[in-house]
Amino acid sequence: MGTERKVAIVTGASQGIGAGIAKAFRQRNYEVVATSRSIKPGVDADMLVVPGDVGDSQTAQRTFSAALERFGRVDTLVNNAGMFMAKPFIAYTQADYQAYLSTNVEGFFHMTQRALELMGKQGRGHVVTITTSLVDQPMNSVPAALASLTKGALNAATKALAIEYASTGVRVNAVSPGIIKTPMHPPEAHQALAALHPMGRMGDIADVVDAVLYLDGAGFVTGEILHVDGGQSAGHHRT
Template structure:
């Protein structure tokens, strides 16, 4: 009998995260999903852990739940994050503290704990959901704090991919454009669509397909997969 694979997904209660939970279940994975406000699931192979993933005790509880319930961690998708778009001089101390806590702390603690388990297993996969603005800045969307923090979770992919390549653990990133989620009001959609060469915003399914591709591509590690409607190619 095949071993049941297990995916941990942060920011898993809505939008891209909820789409990822559904996709991994369709792939046959058990899932542990986390967000600050996530409720219980009626699926026996989905466990939920509510709380702020930047809190080390929550991160520990998430990975412990995966191990206690299903015995392993095969994939971690670091999807939780915050995006604060402001001119650089308008950022506040609170903006700075929040972005570092959520985007960097929310990656660091849970990834350390997941990778420790993956190293024992001799295999694993970590995917960071970043933003294409890290590499392709746009004066229409000033977002230095996103570049500072999500840029860190993008850069660390190559570092960790090399550090753990010989131990069977892959690290990749999906770099989305602007995705049509409840975070973006309907009246902004036309403007945001125009920021992509293909002339539309991305969908949750677009991002999910990117993560699933990386999941099913065992020779791919240290990769930034752009799901950005051509923004990374130029404009």
């Protein structure tokens, strides 16, 4: 049965958006491999847990090896693991910079390289990466140039890889969210964060999950940066 059902790998799957994506794939009867630094084993036999730092190449090696050993295939990779730290540009430290590169860029590189090697041989597959709307519409109230530096690179790589692999049956897309209501944002900040979106609310985890599921089923869509940001990427607004 493991060779017939679809299999998804989700990074940063211990909480928030990643946990929501993993749960949604299970509800669609996918077998799931969930990885993050802090993830704990569960009781679902069809969700394999692989703890590890996504910035470490060995995590990608162990994750894909475990997926193939247990389930025999990988159909979808969701590059969800990422970090965000709003600071004035000159306040970032060397440690901040290295952390951004490790999680956002190196994690994408190691996981996506493994995925595309396997999916290219399979002749099918989908890679979808979670980026940020700040790449397209920076805000002076949320200084986050390192997010733009790293996540902007992922948007560019998404398009490049979509073209490189377009003839192989493998698709590469991204979801570019606004500010999503997750545990990283305290409730007392929600009103101010909601006002940063033209639609006047923060996004919900379900909004990002729906976008990922749409892209996963959209067989003629590749190289797409799908904005799920309450209108942020469309332009400026006044509150």
